[in-house]
Amino acid sequence: MCLAIPAKVLEVQEDVAKVDFGHGVIQDVNVMLVEARIGEYVIVHAGYAIRVIDKEAAKETLQLWEELLEQE
Amino acid sequence: MFKNLAFRDSNLAKKVSNRIRKLASDLDVKFCHVCGTHEWTITHYGLRSLLPDTVDVIAGPGCPVCVLPAVEIDEAIHLALNDVTIVTFGDLLRVPGSKSSLQEAKATGGDVRVVYSVRDAIKMTEKEKDSDFVFLAIGFETTAPSTAIEILNKPPENFSFLVSHRLIPPAMELLLGIGELHIDGFIAPGHVSTIIGLEPYEIFPKAYNMPTVVAGFEPLDVLFAIFMLLKQRYKNKAKLENEYERLVSWEGNKKAQQLMNQVFHVVNGRWRGIGNISSSALELKEKFACYDARKKYDIKIEDSIDLLPGCLCHLVMIGKIKPPECTLYMNACTPQAPKGACMVSTEGTCRIWAKHKIS
Ligand code: SF4
Numbered sequence: 001m002c003l004a005i006p007a008k009v010l011e012v013q014e015d016v017a018k019v020d021f022g023h024g025v026i027q028d029v030n031v032m033l034v035e036a037r038i039g040e041y042v043i044v045h046a047g048y049a050i051r052v053i054d055k056e057a058a059k060e061t062l063q064l065w066e067e068l069l070e071q072e
Numbered sequence: 073m074f075k076n077l078a079f080r081d082s083n084l085a086k087k088v089s090n091r092i093r094k095l096a097s098d099l100d101v102k103f104c105h106v107c108g109t110h111e112w113t114i115t116h117y118g119l120r121s122l123l124p125d126t127v128d129v130i131a132g133p134g135c136p137v138c139v140l141p142a143v144e145i146d147e148a149i150h151l152a153l154n155d156v157t158i159v160t161f162g163d164l165l166r167v168p169g170s171k172s173s174l175q176e177a178k179a180t181g182g183d184v185r186v187v188y189s190v191r192d193a194i195k196m197t198e199k200e201k202d203s204d205f206v207f208l209a210i211g212f213e214t215t216a217p218s219t220a221i222e223i224l225n226k227p228p229e230n231f232s233f234l235v236s237h238r239l240i241p242p243a244m245e246l247l248l249g250i251g252e253l254h255i256d257g258f259i260a261p262g263h264v265s266t267i268i269g270l271e272p273y274e275i276f277p278k279a280y281n282m283p284t285v286v287a288g289f290e291p292l293d294v295l296f297a298i299f300m301l302l303k304q305r306y307k308n309k310a311k312l313e314n315e316y317e318r319l320v321s322w323e324g325n326k327k328a329q330q331l332m333n334q335v336f337h338v339v340n341g342r343w344r345g346i347g348n349i350s351s352s353a354l355e356l357k358e359k360f361a362c363y364d365a366r367k368k369y370d371i372k373i374e375d376s377i378d379l380l381p382g383c384l385c386h387l388v389m390i391g392k393i394k395p396p397e398c399t400l401y402m403n404a405c406t407p408q409a410p411k412g413a414c415m416v417s418t419e420g421t422c423r424i425w426a427k428h429k430i431s
Contacts, residue, residue, distance in 0.1 A: 003109050003289075004214065004263045030191060032221055033328045043266070043319060046161070046211070047189025048218040050328065051266050051319055 004045035006053060009036045019044065080117075080291055088295045089122040095302045096126045102254055103127070103301050104247060104391055106240055107134035107261035108419020109289050115424050117291040127298065130253075130391030133243050133343060134261060136211045137163045137417035138389055141342045143376035144236045145169035148208045150371055151234075152182030157200075159193040160208035162186040166416045170377040190222050197231045206365045210236045214263045216354055217328035220335040223360050232365040235356055238341055240264050241272045242352035247390060248280050257283035257301035259294065262316040269324025270312055277310040288316040335360060344413060345378045345386025383412035388421050395422040396431055 007019035007029070015032040019042065030048045042049035105111065111131045114120060120129060133139050146169045152158040158174065165175040165186065178184040183203075187193045190207055197205040209219045216237040223233070240261060247253060260273055265286045276282040283304035287297035297315045304311055314320055332354070341353025356364045365371075379385055383405070384398040395401045395414070405411035407426050414420035 004266070030189075030218070030221060033217060033325055033331075043263075045214050045263060046218055047191050048221065050214065050217070050263070050325060053319060 004043045004050060006041045007044050007049075009038050009040050009042055012036055012038060017042070017049070019049075084292060085122065085295060088292065088299055092122075092127065092295070092299050092302060093124050095299070095306050096124045099302065099305055100126045101128070101256040101302065101305055102130060103257045103259055103298060104130045104132045104244075104253070104255045105134065105259035105261070105287075105294075106132035106244055106247075107259075107264070108136075108138075108417070108421075108424070109263070110134065110259060110261065110287070110294060111421055111424050112419070113289050113291055113294050115428050115430065119291060119294055122295070123298070127302070129259070129298065130255075130394075131388075131421045132247055132391050133346060133389045134212075134240070135389070135414065135417050135419040135421070136215070136238065137161075137167055138385065138413040138420045139238055139243075139343045139346070140164070140167065140210055140236055140413070141344045141376065142168065142170045142378045143342065143373050144208075144234065145174065146171075146373045146376055147234055147366070147371050148174060148184075148206070149177045149182070150373065151206050151365065151369060152177045152184050153180070154369075156204045156206050156365075156369070157183040157185060158206055158208060159185045159187055159196065161188075161210065163417045163419070164208065164210065166410065167413045168380065168411075168416075170373075170375070190218050194222060194227050194231060197228050201228070201230060203230065205231045206234055206369075207231070208234045208236060210238075212238055212240050212261075212264050213267045213332075216332055216336070217267060217325070220328075220331040223335050223356070223363055224331060227363065229362075232363045232368050233356070234365045235336070235354055237336075237354040238343065239338070239352045239354070241268075241275070242349050243343065243346075244273075244276065246346070246349050246352075248276075248282065250390060250392075253390065253392060255282070256305055257285070259297045259301070260284055260286040262286060262288045262293070262319060265314075265316065265320040265324065267325050267328045269329075270314060270320065270322050271324075273312050277312050281310045283310045285313045286316050286320050288319065343389075345389060380411050385412035385414040385422070388414050395425040398422070402426060402431065 011018040017031040276284040285297040336354035387393045414422040
């Protein structure tokens with residue numbers, strides 16, 4: 001539940017951004033809580049971005065999510 | 073702060089655990105985390121086996137699905153069986169209420185649906201204007217802002233909320249009042265902290281002399297947090313430290329806090345098997361009462377039962393016992409046929425231990 005995962009911002013339209021979670025998973029998420037710019041990574045919890053993160057950290061956390069996905 | 077390191081570098085893990093061993097040789101400590109995702113990391117990567125016998129890590133009430141008391145599931149079931157569509161997160165379906173679960177309510181004709189986010193629930197509602205929808209909004213501070221956003225966005229009239237959010241710092245404080253737990257330090261939850269920042273934890277080192285480190289969810293995040301806590305214990309100086317700087321700032325997410333303050337006030341909250349914790353839950357402010365399903369519908373739940381006979385979830389959730397100390401664990405209670413909430417949720421300690429075949 002409190003798991004939050006990184007995604008790359010592809011497009012921003014007002015409070016909604018199209019983001020890429022990796023593996024071709026692209027979704028709309030709410031970005032009202034953050035200042036999301038295209039190309040940046042945000043951390044997403046249950047459809048809502050809760051913070052902008054830097055690319056280095058995002059890559060590492062992406063790996064975690066990939067493994068979690070493989071788990072269950 | 074460790075952002076350039078490979079977060080699972082085994083050499084680095086060895087190095088940290090060696091340092092931990094050295095520091096711990098003169099100490100005997102028990103650290104407590106309060107997050108299901110931390111428990112998953114610790115169990116999945118076998119971090120406890122890297123720690124010396126003198127360092128124990130216990131899991132506090134950090135699984136939002138597990139801590140939801142049966143009465144709040146009963147409320148949702150009552151609505152589902154009375155022509156209201158209940159929408160919620162998937163993890164909740166099999167969680168036992170007093171007599172049955174939402175899944176059982178669904179099997180007997182109740183309309184219960186699962187979504188990934190509250191936004192999806194509202195979209196559903198917009199398409200089905202003739203039905204009443206209630207979103208069972210659970211989760212800690214990480215999740216509560218999404219409820220606040222959607223309330224402020226004015227959902228359709230046929231949509232309301234069973235607000236069942238809970239707050240983590242008051243639960244941590246409760247643990248410190250349980251003397252027999254003997255906690256020597258807190259690993260505070262990273263993503264809750266992304267929202268609330270560090271300040272709400274200041275009370276722990278200041279008023280309780282309790283070392284507290286906010287940590288991320290990679291194995292090395294957790295190992296470093298343990299190392300940092302040990303150092304504080306070793307120097308006998310309790311501090312509040314932030315291991316998860318890449319995602320947590322001192323002030324947290326101000327916007328999220330502001331929206332939450334606009335929409336909710338803080339009230340006492342019941343936690344499954346644990347009882348009431350003061351100032352640990354959120355309730356909609358009067359201004360938003362029209363979205364409060366508890367006010368909109370006449371729900372009366374007389375008695376509720378948090379624990380089935382034999383289930384020791386309440387002790388697992390405060391870290392007083394480990395799952396194998398429950399005689400039902402992997403006998404009468406398995407992930408396939410769970411007896412308690414801790415075995416249902418993917419963030420429940422019993423479930424995590426069972427999935428990793430820990431006996
Ligand atoms: S193993 Fe099952 S019965 Fe025992 S405490 Fe955990 S959830 Fe409850």
